[in-house]
Amino acid sequence: MEKTVNIRRAKTHFSSLVSKVEAGGEIVIARAGKPVAKLVPIKKTEKRPDRKPGYLKGKIWIGPDFEDPLSDEILAAFRSEKP
Numbered sequence: 001m002e003k004t005v006n007i008r009r010a011k012t013h014f015s016s017l018v019s020k021v022e023a024g025g026e027i028v029i030a031r032a033g034k035p036v037a038k039l040v041p042i043k044k045t046e047k048r049p050d051r052k053p054g055y056l057k058g059k060i061w062i063g064p065d066f067e068d069p070l071s072d073e074i075l076a077a078f079r080s081e082k083p
Contacts, residue, residue: 003025003027003028005017005028006029006030007029007031010039017039021039
């Protein structure tokens with residue numbers, strides 16, 4: 001169900017238009033009879049599963065060179081300095 005309303009009516013009846021959209025409708029908002037916007041329901045998203053700390057334990061490894069110190073050039077770049 002798609003209904004077109006002008007901006008003035010949309011402003012004065014906004015709450016009722018939102019109720020109609022919540023019920024599954026769509027509202028086209030027009031200026032001088034020309035459609036300019038559409039009020040539509042937001043799609044419900046599925047809830048993400050809860051995060052479980054440590055679930056990748058034993059599946060990830062850190063390379064032996066991970067802790068090598070950064071060069072002066074890279075450190076200067078992080079500080080937005082010229083080397």
